[in-house]
Structure formats: structure tokens, C-alpha cells
Amino acid sequence: MSHSYPRIAALKTAAQFEAHVTAIGATLPFDVQVQPAPDSPLAAAIETSAGRAGNRFSILPMEGWDGTTDGRPTDLTRRRWQRFGESGAKLIWGGEAFAVRHDGRANPNQLCLGPTSEADLVQLREDLFRGHRGAGLETGDLVVGLQLTHSGRYARPDPDKQPRPLAAYPHPVLDRRVSPDRPVPLLSDDDLDDLSARLVQAAALAQRAGFTFVDIKHCHGYLGHELLSARTREGRFGGDFVGRTRLLRQTVEGIRRDAPGLAIGVRLSAFDTTPFRKGEDEVGEPEAVQADYAYAFGRWDGTAALPDLSDTRAFLTLLTELGVDLVCLSAGSPYYNPHIQRPATFPPSDGYLPPEDPLMSVARQIAVTAALKQDFPTLRIVGSAYSYLQEWLPNVGQAVVRTGGADFIGLGRMVLSYPEMPLDVLRGQALKRKSICRTFSDCTTGPRNGLVSGCFPLDPFYTAHPDHARLKAAKAGA
Incomplete structure (x- = not known):
């Protein structure tokens, strides 16, 4: 069947893995031998605006579903953060997707700005540092940030778990998915001014809690990302590139004013494509013509060619001008085209089977990240989509860093099943096969x-x- 692809676990040798990558027409950097520290490229320290990171592994931000209904962490949240620390990764990108307004929570148990947030974040950061020390590691080269978010169209903030979407502009496909019976409410310019003020408030709070950077989230179809494609929106926050990046620029200005010295990062969906839906045989199919899709920021047309990165390059140029050097690259959205963003063999219950070998999706993200790193050498760039590589993640990750394709290898799902993978790789220990994320x-x-x-x-x-x-x-x- 069209969705039956070889499982990574069945590719037992480096030669088998490389032969399969070649057979599907993909290209992936690959080192047959993975070096332990201190000689490994993955073990090299690197300077960032948020501090010196002691190695090239990064933990990607999570959207937790285990906080309280009033937005506070629980013991489950604290356990996850402690395991982030135990991982040995030296750049903790965001740790958590932290909503800055109640109406921007993607689920009713997401962490959210509130009266106890500062004390809660102090505790979470200490849990993470305790985990790091418990793994026998120094904390002086551990860089920890907090991801700040508003979920926009994908808000489900209340205990009834019903969608409460708030959009930047009307969308012919996505609107009917989240609100089939009535128009999706649009955020006003005043709403976005308020949101910017909340982002600044949360950033200052994170700085007081000991974080050295915040991520102003612009990925995965959430509000910051959606604004980047708001070409049809009227008012100050839409239309041309200046309007579509106003939330970012206004927020950076406010953070520089109210939290001087706090570094700023941006997690960005570097490219996007039409929403997909479950089609014949449950395989994903585009819900609009990819070549005509007018709502993407960094449009990929579904061909073998790389996406059009002109939007993305303009945005990264702006970040450089704003003095933002921390960038974490992803793609698309887990809500409407997860196969390009989070490659997996097995879809979630509401998803679709991959319409391409997931290794193609991995290779695309790695190639896009490398192209952008080449164009913006001063940015500190974290790459994503590595978990699907499973056993071969260290081989590809080491080759990517060695060849300058990214500065950090980002780990998301893998950390939930196998948090200590970075430590095992750097210490030259055999991978724990039974712990490896199988997507x-x-x-x-x-x-x-x-x-x-x-x-x-x-x-x-x-x-x-x-x-x-x-x-x-x-x-x-x-």
C-alpha cells in the first residue's frame, strides 16, 4: 500500500539506512562513526546571546497537558522538567509552551500567566537544574529559556475542552475545521496590542525567575505564525511585511525596555503548505491545490524542490536587525499538515497516514535548516524533526553539526521516552533500544x-x- 514504508528499526546497519535514504531520493548528512566527547562535534560549546551552551543538544518546547485548570504546574510537569535536566542537553528551548493569556491556552491544562507564575517558574527551573546536577553535570553552561505563546485559532482554554478559536484573518479551510457552524472571531488590533503587553510582562517575569531567554513563538499555526501570513488582514497587524511582523517588533521593543539583558529567541515554521486531510486508505491528501495555496508563510508546493524561502529569509533578516540570534526552525502545523512537521510512522488518533516516506519529511526540514544556516551564519539555529531517525539520530545529528547545517540538534518526542539520549551519545554508550521513540x-x-x-x-x-x-x-x- 502507498503508506507502507520500511520502519527505521528494521534498518539494522548504517549501510542499510544509507541505501534506503538513497532509494527514496532523499539526501541526509550521515556519519558512520559517532564520536564521544570531547572530540564529537556534538560536544562543542557555543556562545549565544543567552549564555554559553556546553553542547549541541537542545530540548524542544512541549505543550503540557498536565498543569492545573488555573495554569499552574503539577508534579507531572515538574517530573518532565527534571528529566529535561537529566538529559544532558545544554540548551533548553522553552521547556514549556507558556500561554500569556487564558484565551490563548491550547488546552485547559496548559501553563498560563497568573498570580503565582513567578514562583512556579522558579520551582520548575530549579527542578530542571536539580536533574542536571543529579546526572553529574555542571550548570554553568546550561542555557534555559521559556516559550511564550498564544494559540489563536487553536485555543481550547476551558475545562469543557471545546474550541474557542481566535484568528488573525479568515481562512477558507481552517475556519470550517475549528468552527463549522459560525465565523471564527478575529482578534482586533487592540487585542494584539494587549497580547504584546502580556508577552512583555511574561518575559520580565521569566527573567526574574532566572531564565536567560524567552521564545516569542511563531510556529505551528499558532497566532504568531498565523500573523506572518495575514496578507489579507486590514489594520496595523496585517497586509505588508511590516504589518505582519508588527507583533514581533513591538514585543521585542517592550522586552528590551522592561527586561534589559534578557535574550530573545523565535521558534519559526520555516515553511508551510496546504492543510491535509485523511483520504483514501487513510493516507493524507492536500485539501487545496498546493501550487495555488495563498495562505502559507514559506510555501512548499508539494514537489521534490525545496520550499520557497523568500518569506523566511526576510524574517530572519529582520531578526538579525533586531539583535535576535536564537532561532529554532520547524515546519507547518501539527493540526493541519503534521507529516511535514513531525514525521511519524503511526499517526495520532485524529491524524492520517503519511503520504510520503517520513524520512523525506525529515530530510526536507534538515535541508531547509542547512540552507538558512548558510545564509545566516551569525544566527544560532536549532533544527527539528530528528526523533523519527531513531537509532540513526546521533549519526545524522553529528554530521549536520559537523558540516554547519545547524548549531543545535533539537529533541522533542524522543525526550519523553529517552531523556538521557544526549548523555549516552556524548559518553560513548550504546543506545538503549527499548527506550527509543518509535513515533x-x-x-x-x-x-x-x-x-x-x-x-x-x-x-x-x-x-x-x-x-x-x-x-x-x-x-x-x-
Whole structure:
């Protein structure tokens, strides 16, 4: 069948992996031998505006589903942060997607700005540092930031878990998905001024809590990302490039004023394409003509060629002018085209089977990131989409850093099942095969069914959690 691709775990040797990459017409940097520290490219320290990072592994930000309904962390949140620290990665990008307004929460258990946030963030940061020290590591070269977000069209802030979308502009495909019966409310320019003020407030709070940078999130279809394609929006925050980047520029200016010395980063979807839906045989198919899709920022037309990165280059030029050097690159959105963003063999319960070998999706992100790093050598760039590589993640990651294709290798899902992978790689230890993320997508299916965040198949803590049985029942029902 068209969606049946070889599993990475079945590619037992480097030669088999490289032969498969060649057979599908992809190109991936690859080192047959993975070097331990101190000689490994992955072990090299690097200076950033937020501090000196002691190696080239980065933990990507998570959207937790295990906070309280009033936006505070729980013991499950604290455990996750401690494991981020235990990972050995020296750049913690965001740790958590932290909503700066209640109406911007993507789920009713997401962390959110509130009266106790400063003390809560102090505690989470200390949990992370304690995990790092517990792994026998120094903390002087550990760089920790907080991702600030508003979920916009994908807001589900209330305990009833119903969509409460707030959009930047009308969208003919996405509007009917999130609000089939009524128009999606549009945020006014005054709303966006208020949002910018909240972002600045949260940034100053994060600085007081000990974080050395904040990420002003511009990825995955959330509000910051959506504004970048708001060409049809009228008013100060839409239309031309100046309007579409006003939220970023206004927020950076406010942070420089109210939190001097705090570094700023941006996680960006470097390219996008039409929304996909489940088609024949449950394989994803485009819901609009990719070549005509007018709502992408960095449009990929679905061909073998790389996406059109002119939008992206203009944005990275702006970041350089603003003195922002921390950039974490991703692609698309987990809500409407997850295969280009988060390659996986097994889709979440509400997803579709991959319409291309997921290795193609990985290779595309790595190639785009390398092209942008070449054009913007002074930026400190984190690459994403590595978890699908599984056993071969260290081989590809080392080659990418060695050849200058990115400064950091970002780990997302992998950290839920195998947080200590970076330490094992740097210490020259064999990978723990039974802990390697196999992209079962239960860490997405669970939250989509109102359950907590975690790796239910591979983390014994979550295998024993009551939500594991609920997840099995939900999947059986689906």
C-alpha cells in the first residue's frame, strides 16, 4: 500500500539506512562513526546571546497537558522538567509552551500567566537544574529559556475542552475545521496590542525567575505564525511585511525596555503548505491545490524542490536587525499538515497516514535548516524533526553539526521516552533500544483525548499511569 514504508528499526546497519535514504531520493548528512566527547562535534560549546551552551543538544518546547485548570504546574510537569535536566542537553528551548493569556491556552491544562507564575517558574527551573546536577553535570553552561505563546485559532482554554478559536484573518479551510457552524472571531488590533503587553510582562517575569531567554513563538499555526501570513488582514497587524511582523517588533521593543539583558529567541515554521486531510486508505491528501495555496508563510508546493524561502529569509533578516540570534526552525502545523512537521510512522488518533516516506519529511526540514544556516551564519539555529531517525539520530545529528547545517540538534518526542539520549551519545554508550521513540504518537493521541502528556508505550511511569488504560479504551473506540 502507498503508506507502507520500511520502519527505521528494521534498518539494522548504517549501510542499510544509507541505501534506503538513497532509494527514496532523499539526501541526509550521515556519519558512520559517532564520536564521544570531547572530540564529537556534538560536544562543542557555543556562545549565544543567552549564555554559553556546553553542547549541541537542545530540548524542544512541549505543550503540557498536565498543569492545573488555573495554569499552574503539577508534579507531572515538574517530573518532565527534571528529566529535561537529566538529559544532558545544554540548551533548553522553552521547556514549556507558556500561554500569556487564558484565551490563548491550547488546552485547559496548559501553563498560563497568573498570580503565582513567578514562583512556579522558579520551582520548575530549579527542578530542571536539580536533574542536571543529579546526572553529574555542571550548570554553568546550561542555557534555559521559556516559550511564550498564544494559540489563536487553536485555543481550547476551558475545562469543557471545546474550541474557542481566535484568528488573525479568515481562512477558507481552517475556519470550517475549528468552527463549522459560525465565523471564527478575529482578534482586533487592540487585542494584539494587549497580547504584546502580556508577552512583555511574561518575559520580565521569566527573567526574574532566572531564565536567560524567552521564545516569542511563531510556529505551528499558532497566532504568531498565523500573523506572518495575514496578507489579507486590514489594520496595523496585517497586509505588508511590516504589518505582519508588527507583533514581533513591538514585543521585542517592550522586552528590551522592561527586561534589559534578557535574550530573545523565535521558534519559526520555516515553511508551510496546504492543510491535509485523511483520504483514501487513510493516507493524507492536500485539501487545496498546493501550487495555488495563498495562505502559507514559506510555501512548499508539494514537489521534490525545496520550499520557497523568500518569506523566511526576510524574517530572519529582520531578526538579525533586531539583535535576535536564537532561532529554532520547524515546519507547518501539527493540526493541519503534521507529516511535514513531525514525521511519524503511526499517526495520532485524529491524524492520517503519511503520504510520503517520513524520512523525506525529515530530510526536507534538515535541508531547509542547512540552507538558512548558510545564509545566516551569525544566527544560532536549532533544527527539528530528528526523533523519527531513531537509532540513526546521533549519526545524522553529528554530521549536520559537523558540516554547519545547524548549531543545535533539537529533541522533542524522543525526550519523553529517552531523556538521557544526549548523555549516552556524548559518553560513548550504546543506545538503549527499548527506550527509543518509535513515533507511535500516543504522546499526541493521549492529550487529544483529554489525557496527560507522556510516553505511554515506553516510559514505565506512564505505562503504569491510570491514563494509559483510558488511552487504550479511546484508541479502541476510535
